[in-house]
Amino acid sequence: MIVLEDVKKTVGPFWMRQSVIDGISVRFEPRVNYVILGEAGSGKSTLLALIAGLQRPSAGWVRRAGTVSVPLSFTTRLFPHKTGSGLIRAMSKLYRADAKEVETFVVSSFGFERELLDLPIRTLSRPDQVRLSYAVGYGLPADFLLFDGQTVVGDQAFRDQCKQCLADRRGRVGAILATNNVRLAKAFGDVAAILHRGKLYPFPSVDDAIAAFRDAGEGDAEDGVEVARRLIASGQPGEAIATLKGLIAADGMSAAAAEALVEAQLRHGQVEEAEQTALDALRDKVASPKLLFILARIAESQGRFGDAIRFCKEGLSESEGSREFKLVLARSYEQTGSHGEAGSVYRRMAQQEGSVPLMRLAERNLMKAEAWPGLLEIAEQELEKGADPSYYGAMRFRALCQLDRHDQAAETLRWLASVSMESALGAAVRQRRQLSVERFAAYIGGLDAAAIRAQAHTRSHELIVASIRRDISAERRAGRAAVVAYLSALLNQISGNAQPALDVKPIGED
Amino acid sequence: MTGSADHAMIAGRLPGAVPTSQREESEPPALRPNSFAETLRILPFLVVENLGYRIKESKSGVIFIAVEPLAVILLSVTVSIAAGRLAPPVGRSFLLFFASAIVPFYTSLHVAWRFRLWDTMPRLPGVSDLQLAASHLIGEMLLKFFVLFVCYAVVFASDPEEAIPHAPLLILASILLLVMFGLGIGLLNTVISSFIPIWSNVFFLAARAWLLFSGGLMIADNLPEDFRNAVAWVPLTHAIILYRVGQYPTYPHLILDVPFLVISCVLMLAVGLTAERATREWRNFK
Numbered sequence: 001m002i003v004l005e006d007v008k009k010t011v012g013p014f015w016m017r018q019s020v021i022d023g024i025s026v027r028f029e030p031r032v033n034y035v036i037l038g039e040a041g042s043g044k045s046t047l048l049a050l051i052a053g054l055q056r057p058s059a060g061w062v063r064r065a066g067t068v069s070v071p072l073s074f075t076t077r078l079f080p081h082k083t084g085s086g087l088i089r090a091m092s093k094l095y096r097a098d099a100k101e102v103e104t105f106v107v108s109s110f111g112f113e114r115e116l117l118d119l120p121i122r123t124l125s126r127p128d129q130v131r132l133s134y135a136v137g138y139g140l141p142a143d144f145l146l147f148d149g150q151t152v153v154g155d156q157a158f159r160d161q162c163k164q165c166l167a168d169r170r171g172r173v174g175a176i177l178a179t180n181n182v183r184l185a186k187a188f189g190d191v192a193a194i195l196h197r198g199k200l201y202p203f204p205s206v207d208d209a210i211a212a213f214r215d216a217g218e219g220d221a222e223d224g225v226e227v228a229r230r231l232i233a234s235g236q237p238g239e240a241i242a243t244l245k246g247l248i249a250a251d252g253m254s255a256a257a258a259e260a261l262v263e264a265q266l267r268h269g270q271v272e273e274a275e276q277t278a279l280d281a282l283r284d285k286v287a288s289p290k291l292l293f294i295l296a297r298i299a300e301s302q303g304r305f306g307d308a309i310r311f312c313k314e315g316l317s318e319s320e321g322s323r324e325f326k327l328v329l330a331r332s333y334e335q336t337g338s339h340g341e342a343g344s345v346y347r348r349m350a351q352q353e354g355s356v357p358l359m360r361l362a363e364r365n366l367m368k369a370e371a372w373p374g375l376l377e378i379a380e381q382e383l384e385k386g387a388d389p390s391y392y393g394a395m396r397f398r399a400l401c402q403l404d405r406h407d408q409a410a411e412t413l414r415w416l417a418s419v420s421m422e423s424a425l426g427a428a429v430r431q432r433r434q435l436s437v438e439r440f441a442a443y444i445g446g447l448d449a450a451a452i453r454a455q456a457h458t459r460s461h462e463l464i465v466a467s468i469r470r471d472i473s474a475e476r477r478a479g480r481a482a483v484v485a486y487l488s489a490l491l492n493q494i495s496g497n498a499q500p501a502l503d504v505k506p507i508g509e510d
Numbered sequence: 511m512t513g514s515a516d517h518a519m520i521a522g523r524l525p526g527a528v529p530t531s532q533r534e535e536s537e538p539p540a541l542r543p544n545s546f547a548e549t550l551r552i553l554p555f556l557v558v559e560n561l562g563y564r565i566k567e568s569k570s571g572v573i574f575i576a577v578e579p580l581a582v583i584l585l586s587v588t589v590s591i592a593a594g595r596l597a598p599p600v601g602r603s604f605l606l607f608f609a610s611a612i613v614p615f616y617t618s619l620h621v622a623w624r625f626r627l628w629d630t631m632p633r634l635p636g637v638s639d640l641q642l643a644a645s646h647l648i649g650e651m652l653l654k655f656f657v658l659f660v661c662y663a664v665v666f667a668s669d670p671e672e673a674i675p676h677a678p679l680l681i682l683a684s685i686l687l688l689v690m691f692g693l694g695i696g697l698l699n700t701v702i703s704s705f706i707p708i709w710s711n712v713f714f715l716a717a718r719a720w721l722l723f724s725g726g727l728m729i730a731d732n733l734p735e736d737f738r739n740a741v742a743w744v745p746l747t748h749a750i751i752l753y754r755v756g757q758y759p760t761y762p763h764l765i766l767d768v769p770f771l772v773i774s775c776v777l778m779l780a781v782g783l784t785a786e787r788a789t790r791e792w793r794n795f796k
Contacts, residue, residue, distance in 0.1 A: 008791065010791055010792075011794060012794055013794055014704070014705060014792040014793065014794070017791075017792065052635050053633060053634070053635050053636060053637065054633050054634075054635065055633065056633065056639070056790075056795065057790075058790045058791045058793075059790060059791055064636075067635075067636060068635060068636070069635070070635045078632070078634060078635075081563065081566050081567070090555075090559065093552070093555045094552070094555075094634060094635060094636055094637070095635075095636070
């Protein structure tokens with residue numbers, strides 16, 4: 001028997017106290033299965049910890065006749081520094097049990113690997129910790145079993161053994177299950193109560209409690225998927241996987257269950273299993289955009305860019321506006337060398353979001369793809385919008401050159417020179433690699449010397465010349481020499497050291 | 511949820527769940543965890559578990575707890591010898607003279623230091639607060655008995671007659687009273703620390719300095735009158751004198767006031783327990 005007398009539990013520092021349990025008085029009779037229903041954060045775990053004696057009430061008393069288990073998921077947390085065998089010995093001491101018998105039970109009945117018992121609990125994987133926790137919990141004698149959320153965990157064999165243990169003890173021991181899973185509550189409980197805002201409201205039957213719980217809107221979210229999601233959120237993906245697999249086995253694959261299972265498997269490091277689950281959902285035609293996205297991300301991370309593109313296109317057909325799909329798609333295009341497609345995707349995204357970094361990505365990819373019409377279009381649009389004229393002017397010039405629209409290119413270069421001489425020269429020099437020396441020289445020759453002179457006061461022409469000298473291939477040496485000669489003369493003229501070459505002509509004609 | 515709450519209110523109470531106001535009508539539950547036999551069974555496990563856990567979590571911490579009193583004793587002995595003193599004020603062993611004050615002092619101090627963590631001490635199923643507290647107290651006392659054992663063993667090896675206490679029960683009574691005093695202080699520390707987090711650090715420094723004012727490094731009766739009258743108000747002084755009276759048959763103990771010592775220790779424990787209980791709703795603990 002467990003009696004709670006006006007039990008209160010408050011948490012938080014004294015200046016911001018919060019009441020978790022607010023004056024609960026109740027008696028739990030032996031050999032009865034109780035269910036405490038409550039939404040997440042309602043204080044179910046705290047109440048169980050108070051009942052088990054793992055926490056002290058802030059006020060009131062908890063009296064226990066007979067032995068009360070700890071919440072079964074909590075067993076390993078009591079002695080995390082011990083090995084599995086050490087845990088069994090310690091718990092056996094506390095519960096007046098024979099440690100050897102408990103260990104035998106854990107190994108033989110639950111199939112827990114004996115060698116794992118010699119390892120410190122901290123070093124076990126989370127699923128193994130949970131399995132050990134439940135196996136030891138079920139192996140210890142107790143007049144009351146406490147369950148926080150789940151009565152069974154692990155793989156199917158382990159779950160079956162948990163169910164068997166529970167069935168064996170039914171009618172001989174009492175149990176308290178705190179959960180928000182109405183399905184589990186219905187299967188488990190003889191009587192039920194709802195924990196809400198720190199108060200416990202008892203009901204005459206489990207069905208009544210469930211009905212009230214659903215009426216209050218809590219039941220909507222109380223299917224297995226939601227329970228699993230909360231398990232994932234609380235860092236128990238292994239338990240969530242087991243729950244969801246059971247759910248899918250019982251009810252078939254649904255998009256929500258598949259999504260949650262994939263998420264749990266990913267959290268648990270089971271990438272291949274997660275991919276298989278998502279593919280199964282795809283095959284069963286229950287795949288959601290989220291699953292497609294996960295498939296695309298997995299494919300991308302594994303270098304299967306073709307698959308990633310396929311999943312992204314499929315996902316985009318279902319959710320057109322999904323930014324994540326577009327990003328993965330564009331990245332995958334880039335990786336496969338389809339820079340034109342990548343640039344187009346980036347460009348659309350940049351235009352939708354007004355994002356400069358995305359526009360830069362688009363331009364870079366279009367450049368690599370030599371998609372000059374697209375680049376010309378971007379440059380003109382951006383110039384219209386008043387974007388950086390030196391950058392987009394140079395881009396326009398280059399695109400026009402590539403499209404063999406030389407007159408417009410020359411006009412652009414002149415305009416660019418009026419805005420920024422460095423940009424104009426830089427654009428012209430870069431472009432020189434693409435064109436014949438004669439044509440390039442003609443463009444340079446077309447620059448307005450007055451504009452250069454005007455810039456001379458504020459710009460470093462030495463730097464300009466240096467930049468022109470730099471990085472010019474041998475086959476263009478003649479053109480470089482022409483440019484250098486022209487600019488040197490110009491500099492001399494500006495600085496008054498020599499007669500100016502004011503009569504600017506295309507260099508190639510010299 | 512309001513609807514469900516109303517529903518629940520109307521629906522009545524849990525079958526089998528008798529309102530606690532009617533509890534006296536039925537058989538009160540047996541409180542097995544607090545039974546004496548159960549306590550005797552579980553205490554050794556808890557003591558070993560607590561000490562083992564402390565060693566695993568912080569080896570240096572436990573070593574410090576054991577070594578610090580020894581280090582202070584050795585320092586006091588060294589200073590006395592360096593100062594040219596040929597013999598302690600009472601008895602023949604400097605080591606025993608200082609150990610008889612420093613170990614009791616540290617017993618009280620370390621119990622207080624340990625119980626500042628009362629709120630955060632891990633709870634185990636079926637283990638009552640009393641058993642938990644007892645296990646920690648026994649652990650602390652075992653550590654101090656280890657230090658005493660070392661000191662007595664060294665003295666016994668050179669001068670067996672000096673090492674044998676005159677009245678061992680007085681020594682035990684002194685240590686038990688100091689444990690009680692330390693427990694009260696520790697619980698008070700728990701309360702104060704929960705409202706003033708820096709308090710633990712202040713206590714850590716101030717408590718050690720208190721050794722100088724506890725009258726343990728000299729004979730309290732021989733102190734100047736004003737100073738003697740001041741230290742006479744310190745329960746620790748009386749406890750140390752009681753210890754030494756148990757050790758040395760001729761120890762001067764005119765200022766020893768046993769009723770004052772007992773009342774102080776009981777009162778301090780009562781204040782600690784009351785403060786701990788009274789402030790639970792405002793403290794943040796597990």
